Amino acid sequence: MEILKISENDFMSFLDKKIDEKAEKVIGVVKKGSHFVFNELESSDKLALDYDVTMLPPKKYFQPPKELLLKYKPGNPESYRAVNNCDPMAIVGIHYYDLAAIYMMDRAFSEGERDEHYMKKRDNSILVGLYPTKYFKYRFAKSVVRDQAYKVADLMMVKMNGDYVVEVVSEKGKDFIKGGNFIENTYTLQEIDDAKNKVKDDQKIPISVELIPDYLGKNHGHPVWEVFGEKCFSCGSCVLVCPTCYCFDVRDEVELNLEEGKRIRIWDGCMLEDFAVCADGHNFRKEKGQRFRHRIYRKGKHLPEKYHYFGCVGCGRCQYSCAADIAGPVKVIKYMEDNKQGGQNV
Amino acid sequence: MGSKPKVAFFDFACCEGCQLQIANLEEDVIGLTNLVDVVEFREILTGKAPEYDIAFIEGSITRKEDEERIKDIRERSKLLVAFGQCAVSGGINRLKNNRESLEDVKKEVYGDSYNMPHLDTFPTKGVDEVVKVDFHIPGCPIDKNEFLSVVKAIALGKAPSIPNYPVCIECKLRENECLFDLDQVCLGPLARAGCGAVCPSNGVPCDACRGTVDNPNQNAMHEILEKYNYTIDEIQRKINLFGVKPEVKK
Amino acid sequence: MCEDCTCGEEIQKNSIYLPEVAELVSKKKMTDIDSFFEFELKGHSLGHLPGQFAEISIPGIGEAPISISSPPSDDNKFEMVIRNIGSVTNAIHSLNVGDKVGIRGPFGTSFPMNNLRGKNLLFVTGGIGLVPARSAILYALQNRADYKDITILFGCKEPGQRLFTDEIEEWKNRNDITFLETVDTCNGEKWEGNVGVITTLLPKLKNIDPLETYAIVVGPPIMYKYVIMSLHDMDFSDKKIIVSLERRMKCGVGKCGHCQMDNIYVCQDGAVFYYDDIKHLKEAL
Numbered sequence: 001m002e003i004l005k006i007s008e009n010d011f012m013s014f015l016d017k018k019i020d021e022k023a024e025k026v027i028g029v030v031k032k033g034s035h036f037v038f039n040e041l042e043s044s045d046k047l048a049l050d051y052d053v054t055m056l057p058p059k060k061y062f063q064p065p066k067e068l069l070l071k072y073k074p075g076n077p078e079s080y081r082a083v084n085n086c087d088p089m090a091i092v093g094i095h096y097y098d099l100a101a102i103y104m105m106d107r108a109f110s111e112g113e114r115d116e117h118y119m120k121k122r123d124n125s126i127l128v129g130l131y132p133t134k135y136f137k138y139r140f141a142k143s144v145v146r147d148q149a150y151k152v153a154d155l156m157m158v159k160m161n162g163d164y165v166v167e168v169v170s171e172k173g174k175d176f177i178k179g180g181n182f183i184e185n186t187y188t189l190q191e192i193d194d195a196k197n198k199v200k201d202d203q204k205i206p207i208s209v210e211l212i213p214d215y216l217g218k219n220h221g222h223p224v225w226e227v228f229g230e231k232c233f234s235c236g237s238c239v240l241v242c243p244t245c246y247c248f249d250v251r252d253e254v255e256l257n258l259e260e261g262k263r264i265r266i267w268d269g270c271m272l273e274d275f276a277v278c279a280d281g282h283n284f285r286k287e288k289g290q291r292f293r294h295r296i297y298r299k300g301k302h303l304p305e306k307y308h309y310f311g312c313v314g315c316g317r318c319q320y321s322c323a324a325d326i327a328g329p330v331k332v333i334k335y336m337e338d339n340k341q342g343g344q345n346v
Numbered sequence: 347m348g349s350k351p352k353v354a355f356f357d358f359a360c361c362e363g364c365q366l367q368i369a370n371l372e373e374d375v376i377g378l379t380n381l382v383d384v385v386e387f388r389e390i391l392t393g394k395a396p397e398y399d400i401a402f403i404e405g406s407i408t409r410k411e412d413e414e415r416i417k418d419i420r421e422r423s424k425l426l427v428a429f430g431q432c433a434v435s436g437g438i439n440r441l442k443n444n445r446e447s448l449e450d451v452k453k454e455v456y457g458d459s460y461n462m463p464h465l466d467t468f469p470t471k472g473v474d475e476v477v478k479v480d481f482h483i484p485g486c487p488i489d490k491n492e493f494l495s496v497v498k499a500i501a502l503g504k505a506p507s508i509p510n511y512p513v514c515i516e517c518k519l520r521e522n523e524c525l526f527d528l529d530q531v532c533l534g535p536l537a538r539a540g541c542g543a544v545c546p547s548n549g550v551p552c553d554a555c556r557g558t559v560d561n562p563n564q565n566a567m568h569e570i571l572e573k574y575n576y577t578i579d580e581i582q583r584k585i586n587l588f589g590v591k592p593e594v595k596k
Numbered sequence: 597m598c599e600d601c602t603c604g605e606e607i608q609k610n611s612i613y614l615p616e617v618a619e620l621v622s623k624k625k626m627t628d629i630d631s632f633f634e635f636e637l638k639g640h641s642l643g644h645l646p647g648q649f650a651e652i653s654i655p656g657i658g659e660a661p662i663s664i665s666s667p668p669s670d671d672n673k674f675e676m677v678i679r680n681i682g683s684v685t686n687a688i689h690s691l692n693v694g695d696k697v698g699i700r701g702p703f704g705t706s707f708p709m710n711n712l713r714g715k716n717l718l719f720v721t722g723g724i725g726l727v728p729a730r731s732a733i734l735y736a737l738q739n740r741a742d743y744k745d746i747t748i749l750f751g752c753k754e755p756g757q758r759l760f761t762d763e764i765e766e767w768k769n770r771n772d773i774t775f776l777e778t779v780d781t782c783n784g785e786k787w788e789g790n791v792g793v794i795t796t797l798l799p800k801l802k803n804i805d806p807l808e809t810y811a812i813v814v815g816p817p818i819m820y821k822y823v824i825m826s827l828h829d830m831d832f833s834d835k836k837i838i839v840s841l842e843r844r845m846k847c848g849v850g851k852c853g854h855c856q857m858d859n860i861y862v863c864q865d866g867a868v869f870y871y872d873d874i875k876h877l878k879e880a881l
Contacts, residue, residue, distance in 0.1 A: 037521045055521035065519050068600050069613045074502065074656030077618075077698040082611030083601035112864065113849035116610040120603050220878055231566045233535040234559070235514035247853030250613075250846055251507070252658045254498055256377035261656045263613070267519070270853060272511045273561060278844045279660065279682045282817055284857070284879065288563070294856075294879075302859035321518060323526060323535045324569045503690070504657050504683035 002168040003192075004182040011164055012044040014180035015092065019043060024088035024126065027061065029054060038091065049093045049159070052136035053315060057098050057243030058091050059105060062121045063267075069117060070263035074254050086120040090176065092128040096156075097141035097313040099129050100148035101243030107307050108246055126176050129153040129169075131196045138316025140203035140330050145313050158195045165192050201314070203330050206337050209310040213301040215333075220293070224335050229289025231324045232271070238318035238327035239269030239295060244303065244311055247275075270294050296332055351399035351501065354386035356419055358405030358412050359439050359470070363487045364430035365389045365404055371490055378494070381501055397422040400500060403479075406432040406439045406589075407471040420477040425500065428473040429483040429493065431588050435557055436470040437486060440589030443469045470589070481506050484538060484556035486588060492540055509539040510560050513552050516543035525551050526574055533584055535570070536562040555588050612849050615653050615698030620691050626677060627757050630724065631689055632665075633676045635697065642674045642702055646709060646732035647840055647868045650701030651848045652676070652688060660684035661845035661863070663728035664702060667735040677727045677759060703848040705868040707732040707838060709739075712810050716745040718801075720823050722794050722815025723752050726759050728840055728867075729814045740772060744808070747774040747801060751794035751815075754783040776800060794819060795826045806831040813871075814840045820881045824871065834872035841867050841880065 006014065019026045019041055028047045030039045036051040038058050073079040094102075102122075109118040129149055132139075149156065154173030158165040165187055168174050185192075207215060239245040249268040254261040268275060271291050276284040285291050303311025312329050319328025326332075355365055369390050371378060378384075385395035401423035407413055420426055431437035442451045448467065452460040459465070473479050483496055483506075492508070499506040509515075513534040517524070520543055525532040530551045534543070537554035545552055567581055601607065608614065618635040625631050642650070644664050653659040660682065666675035680689045688697065709732060717736055721729045736743050748767060752758055758777070767775040776797045778790035790797065794815065811832055813823050820839060827837055843855035843862040850864035858877040860866065874880045 032521060033523050035521075035523050055523075056518070069611070071600070072655040075654070077615065077653070077655055077696045080615055080617075080655060080698055081601075082607045082614040084603040084607040084611070085600055086603045086607075109851065113612050113851070114610075115612060115849070115851055116603075116607055117613070120607065231563075231569050233512060233514070233563050233566050234561070235512040235535045237514045237518050240515060240518045246851070248847075248851070249854075250659065250852070252656055253495075254502065254656050256374060256381060256494060256498065258381065258498065258501060258656070263653075263655075263658075265852075268852070268854075270856075272515075273559070274510055275854060276844055278842060279685070280679075280816075280842075282842075284817075284843060290879075297858070298856075302856075305859055321524065323514065323524065324566050325573055326569075499683075502656050503687060 002174070003185040004166045004168065004177070005160070005163050005185045005187065006166060006180060006182045007163050010181040012047070014177070014182075015041065015044040015047065017179065018090065024090050024124075026090050026092065027058075028092040041092075047092070049130060050133050051093070052132075052134045053095075053139065053317060053320070055317075056241060057101060057315065057317070058094055059101065059243055059246070061089060061091060061125070062102070062105065062118055063109075063246055063248070063265075065267045067117065067265050068262055069250070069265055072261045072263070074258055074261040084117045084120055086124045088124045088126075090126040090128060093130045093157075094127055094153075095132050095141075095315075096129060096149035097139075097145050097315050098243050099127060099153050100141075100145045100309070100313045101315070102127065103148040103152045104244045104303065104307060104309065104311065104313075105246055106152060126154045126172055127152055128173075128176075129156040131156070131158050132199045133159045135199055135202075136316055137202060138319040138328060139201050139314060140205060140316065141314035142201045143204040143314060144209050144310045146309065148309055158192055160187055160191070160195055163187075165195070203314075203316065203328075205314070205330055206333055209304075212310065212333070213304050216297055216301045219336055219341070222336055222341055223339065224332060225289040225293040228326045228332065228335070229287060229292045231326050232288045232292055233324055234271055234273050234288055234291065235323065236269040236272045237321040237323070239271050240267060241317040241321045243313060243315055243317070244299065245269060270298070292326075296329060299329060350381065350383040352385045352395060352397070353382040353400045353402065354384070354395065354398040354419075354423075355389070355402045356386070356404065357388070358403065358416065358433070358473075359408045360405030360430060360432040360437070362389060362404065364432075364485075367487050367490050368493060371494070374490075374494060378497065381497060398424070400425045400427060402427050402429050403433045403473050404430045406436045407473060407476050408439060408467050408469075410466070410468070413476050416473060416477050425480045426473075426477065427481045427483060427496065427500075428479045430488050431484055431486040431555055431557065433473045434482045434484045435472045436589035438588060439470040441586065443589075444586060472589070482508065484508065485541060486555035489541055511539050512559055512562075513537045513539045513541065513543050513546065515539055516541070517546050519543075520547050522546055525549075526570065529574070531574075531576055531580055531584060533581075536564065536567070536585070553584055553587050557588065613700070613847070615651070615659075615700045617696050618699045620693055620695050620697065621673060623691070623693060626759050626761075629680045630677055630757075630759060631680070633678055633688065634673055635676070635699070636673045637699070639672070641670050641672050642699075644668060644674065644702035644731075645706030646735045647707040647728050648702035648704050648731075649728070649845065649848075649867065650699050650703065651845075652678075652684070653698035653700070654684055654687040655698065657687045658684045659698070659700075659846075660688075661703075661848060663724075663731075665727045665730045667731050667738060677724065679724055700848060703845070703863055705866055707812060707840075707868055709735055713742045715743065716805065716809035717743055717747070718804065718809050718811045719746075719748045720794060720798075720811055720813045720815070721748070721750050722819045723757065724759065725814035725816065725819070725840070726750055729812060730760060730763075732812060737773070745774070746772070747804070748776075749794060749797045750775075750777040751779065751797065753780045755779050755785040755787045756783070774801070793822070795822050798823075798826045798830065804830060806833070806836065810836050810838060812838045812840075817842060817881075824881070834875055835870060837871035839869055839871050839874075841869065841874075843867070
C-alpha cells in the first residue's frame with residue numbers, strides 16, 4: 001500500500017479544487033451547534049476534521065432516511081419505474097469505526113438479493129477515512145473493530161504535525177488524489193502507528209467480542225432485558241443513529257393531483273413499538289424488553305454469526321443519544337456481568 | 347371515489363387556528379379543491395349542505411349544545427375526522443378539567459357575569475368521547491402537510507398514516523442536539539411525531555402538542571428526571587398542557 | 597430519465613423492488629372478508645413452488661405479502677385468497693376483472709414436496725392457513741400416486757369463515773383422502789359438523805404412522821404450540837413436522853428486517869420450515 005503525505009493547507013486547497021471541479025459532490029464533517037454532522041461542502045472552510053463523533057453516521061448518503069425507489073401513476077401498475085439517485089460523491093473524514101459499519105452495510109445489501117439502489121450509490125462513492133483525533137467519552141470502537149475499515153476505504157488519513165499521512169488503499173483512491181500536492185511520506189511507520197493510536201477510548205466491551213454471540217445466547221433469560229426494557233421509551237433514537245442499522249419501511253406517497261406517485265423507503269427500527277406488527281394486528285415483539293433484547297442480539301449475535309464481525313462498531317452514538325441512558329452495549333454487558341445469573345453467564 | 351367527495355369544516359371550542367392552517371395552504375388550496383368539493387367552511391365561504399362525505403371537526407366539546415350539534419353532524423357524514431388537538435383530546439381547553447370547581451373557573455374568566463346562561467359549560471371532551479371518529483389529525487395547530495396526506499389517503503381509499511413513534515426520531519433525523527443536554531425539559535420521548543420536530547429544531551422543547559404515542563413510557567421519565575434533576579411537577583405540568591392523559595407517578 | 601434518477605436504465609433493469617404486471621382474470625367472494633383472485637402474467641408463468649408468497653401492489657396504496665394458493669403450473673395464471681384487512685388488500689378487493697396489479701416474487705421457501713414422496717401427508721390447517729397449504733394439497737392430489745395416505749384437517753372460527761367450500765365438498769367425497777373439519781363455535785349458524793379447536797380433530801384419526809407421515813401445519817400464531825404438542829403425543833418426531841410461519845414480510849428480499857425471527861429472515865429462509873430446524877429459536881413460536 002502506497003503511503004503519501006500532504007500538508008493540511010495543501011489538503012484544503014486540494015478539496016477546494018475538487019469542489020470546484022464538480023466531478024463529484026464533496027461531503028465532509030462540519031460543525032452544527034456544539035456538535036458535528038456530515039454535510040456537503042461548498043468550500044473547505046467549513047470542514048471540521050477534528051471532531052469527536054457525528055450525530056448521524058455516513059449511512060445517510062447510501063441509504064437516505066427517505067429514499068425514492070419507484071415512480072408511477074397511481075392505479076396504473078404498468079407505469080412503475082425504478083429510480084435511483086447515484087450521483088458520484090466523495091466523503092471526507094470518516095472515522096474507522098464508521099468505515100467498519102459501511103463494510104457491514106455493504107454485505108447486507110450485496111449478499112443474497114443484491115440491492116442496486118444502495119450498491120450503485122456505494123459504487124459511485126469515494127470513502128476518505130480518518131483516524132480520530134478527538135476523544136469521545138462513549139466511544140469503545142477499539143474493543144470491537146478489527147480490520148474492516150481497509151476493506152471499504154479508498155484512502156485513509158492520519159493526522160500528523162501539520163500534515164496528513166495518506167494511505168492509498170484502492171485504485172479509486174489513487175485516481176481521486178491525482179492533481180493534489182501529495183508527496184512522498186517522510187514519517188516512520190512507528191510515528192504513523194503512534195498517531196493512529198493517539199486517541200484512547202475510555203470505554204471497552206468487558207468481554208472479548210468473539211465470545212459475545214455465545215454469551216448472549218446463554219443469557220436470553222437474563223433480567224437485563226426486562227430491567228432495561230422498563231426504562232426504554234421505544235423512541236428508536238438508538239437504532240436511528242446506529243451506523244449498522246439498516247431496517248426500513250416502504251410507503252407509497254402521491255401528489256395532491258393524484259396523478260404522480262412514489263414508492264419510498266424510510267428508516268425504520270426494531271425498537272419502535274409497531275415494527276413487528278402483522279396485517280392482522282399481531283405484534284411479534286410486543287414487549288419493550290423483547291425489542292431491547294432483539295437489538296442487542298442483532299449486534300452481538302445475529303450479525304456476527306452471519307458476517308463474522310461484531311455487529312456493533314463501538315461509535316457510542318446510541319449511548320449518547322439515549323435519553324434513558326440504557327442503550328449502550330457496554331452498559332448492557334456490564335450490567336449482565338455485574339448481575340450474573342446462577343452460573344448462566346460464561 | 348367517482349365524483350369529488352363533499353367536504354365540510356366545523357368548529358367547536360377552539361381558536362380556529364387549525365382551519366386557518368387550511369385557509370393558508372396557498373397554492374395547495376387549488377389542488378385541494380380539485381380533489382374535494384368544499385361545501386361548508388364558515389371561515390372562508392358561505393353556504394350549507396344537507397350531508398357530507400367527510401366532516402372535519404375542529405375544537406372540543408364543552409356544552410350541551412355542542413353535543414347535540416356534533417351528533418347531528420355525525421349523522422349526516424359518511425366519515426368524520428377530528429382535526430387539531432382540541433378535537434382530538436380536548437387540547438388546551440381540557441386544562442379546566444384539572445381544576446376543582448368549574449364555577450371557580452367561570453368566575454375567574456368572566457367575572458361577575460359568569461352565571462349568564464350562554465356561559466354554561468361542562469368538563470371538556472374530545473370529539474371521540476361523544477361520537478364515533480374515523481380518523482384523528484393531532485397537533486396544535488395541525489401540520490398542513492399531514493392534513494393533505496390524510497385527505498389524499500381518504501381520496502385513494504387507504505387508511506391515513508399518523509406516526510406512532512416519538513418526536514426523538516424526527517429530532518435525530520434532523521441531527522439536532524438533544525435539548526436535555528442543553529438543560530431543557532423536553533417531552534420528545536413521549537410525544538407523537540409527525541411535526542418534523544419543528545419546535546426542538548428551533549431550540550424550543552417539545553410540549554407534546556400532538557399528544558403521546560400509543561403506549562408512552564411515562565415511568566421512564568423518572569430516569570430522565572433523575573439524570574437531569576427535574577421534579578415530577580415540572581414534567582406533569584407540561585404533559586397536562588395539551589390534554590394528554592399519561593400521569594407521571596413516583 | 598427523470599431528475600431523481602441518475603442511474604438511468606440500469607436501475608430499471610436491476611431493481612429488486614420493481615414489480616411486474618399481472619392482470620386479474622377472475623374473482624370470487626368466499627367469506628365476508630376473504631375473496632379468491634386469479635391473476636395472469638404476460639408471457640410467462642410465476643414459477644412458484646407450493647407454500648411460497650408474492651408481494652402484490654397497487655400503485656399509490658402500497659404492497660402486501662400474499663400466499664399463493666394454486667399449485668405450481670406452467671400456466672401463466674396463479675391464484676390467491678386475500679383477506680380484506682388493510683389498505684392494500686381493500687384496494688385489491690375493489691378491483692374488477694381486467695384490472696392490473698404489480699407483483700414481485702415468488703419469495704421464500706416451499707413445502708418440500710419432493711422429500712415427501714412415498715410418505716403419508718397430514719395437513720393441519722387453521723383459518724387462512726388453508727390458503728398456502730392448498731397449493732401443496734392440490735399438488736399432492738395432482739400427483740396422487742406419489743404419496744401414500746393424505747389427510748387434511750381444517751379448522752376455522754365459525755362456519756361463515758370456511759374457505760374453498762366447493763373444493764371441501766369434493767375432498768369430503770373422495771375416497772382416496774381423508775378430510776375432517778371443525779369450527780371453534782357455531783355462532784348461531786347452522787352447522788352439523790365438529791365443534792372445537794383444530795386439535796380436537798387429531799384424536800379422531802386412526803392408524804396414523806408417525807414414522808411414515810409428515811405433518812404440514814399452517815395456521816394463526818396461536819395454533820402451532822397446541823398442534824405440535826398434540827403431534828408429540830402422537831409420537832411425531834420434530835423432523836416430521838413442517839410449519840409455515842407468519843411474519844411481517846415487507847420487502848420479501850431479506851433486507852428490511854421486519855420479518856426477522858432470531859437470526860432468520862422469514863421472507864427468505866421461510867416461511868416454510870422443518871420444525872426441527874427452528875424449535876431452538878426463541879422467537880419462532
